[in-house]
Amino acid sequence: MTQPLDTLLDLLETQGWAMSDDIIPPELTHRLRTEGMQRWQQGEFHAARIGRQQQEGRHPEIRGDTICWLDHDNRQPASSEFLAWTDELRTLLNRHFYLGLRHLEMHYARYDSGMGYARHMDQHRGMPYRMITILLYLNPDWQPGDGGELRLFEADDPEREFHRLEPLAGRLLLFRSDLIPHEVLPCTQPRWSLTGWFRTDDPALLPT
Numbered sequence: 001m002t003q004p005l006d007t008l009l010d011l012l013e014t015q016g017w018a019m020s021d022d023i024i025p026p027e028l029t030h031r032l033r034t035e036g037m038q039r040w041q042q043g044e045f046h047a048a049r050i051g052r053q054q055q056e057g058r059h060p061e062i063r064g065d066t067i068c069w070l071d072h073d074n075r076q077p078a079s080s081e082f083l084a085w086t087d088e089l090r091t092l093l094n095r096h097f098y099l100g101l102r103h104l105e106m107h108y109a110r111y112d113s114g115m116g117y118a119r120h121m122d123q124h125r126g127m128p129y130r131m132i133t134i135l136l137y138l139n140p141d142w143q144p145g146d147g148g149e150l151r152l153f154e155a156d157d158p159e160r161e162f163h164r165l166e167p168l169a170g171r172l173l174l175f176r177s178d179l180i181p182h183e184v185l186p187c188t189q190p191r192w193s194l195t196g197w198f199r200t201d202d203p204a205l206l207p208t
């Protein structure tokens with residue numbers, strides 16, 4: 001295991017979240033952003049939904065992003081490269097934490113100006129399959145005042161923010177999907193990211 005990944009997993013274990021600004025090569029971040037923007041221009045994004053599966057629907061005042069799911073056997077070079085890296089990470093997470101993670105679901109997300117995502121947990125009640133959240137931010141020119149910060153809240157006191165971070169290009173974040181309430185503040189510039197969840201269920205058994 002490389003040293004930076006080792007450190008990242010140790011932090012995830014001790015504090016429930018971990019961040020790195022240099023583990024992903026800047027040129028890969030750049031290509032991922034370009035690929036995401038191209039897919040957006042081609043109309044491949046759709047409004048995100050909240051809650052379990054489809055029944056709850058769209059609530060842009062709660063969750064304002066549009067998303068584009070990554071297909072594991074897609075032919076997009078940058079996201080394929082990133083997914084291959086996340087697969088190695090999944091193996092390491094399993095070795096380190098015995099989590100039995102079986103796959104990663106991941107999408108591009110684009111928040112338009114004025115949009116955010118109200119405080120929530122990623123693991124839905126009664127659906128314990130999402131274990132670890134992964135985020136990679138894709139905004140090279142982010143300035144203070146552009147908003148869109150991610151707020152992290154205490155697990156046992158969800159009113160208490162313990163950390164706030166800007167969605168800077170190349171910033172990778174991991175956190176426990178069952179533990180950390182979080183919120184995306186409204187942004188004043190379009191905000192790009194990749195968001196994913198390492199899961200314990202088998203994609204072949206999921207409803208399509």
Ligand SMILES: O=C(O)CCC(=O)C(=O)O
Pocket residue numbers: 109117122135149150182183184193195
């Ligand atoms: O983009 C972020 O900073 C967080 C997004 C998020 O919380 C989610 O998609 O569940």
Ligand SMILES: [Fe+2]
Pocket residue numbers: 120121122182
């Ligand atoms: Fe979330």
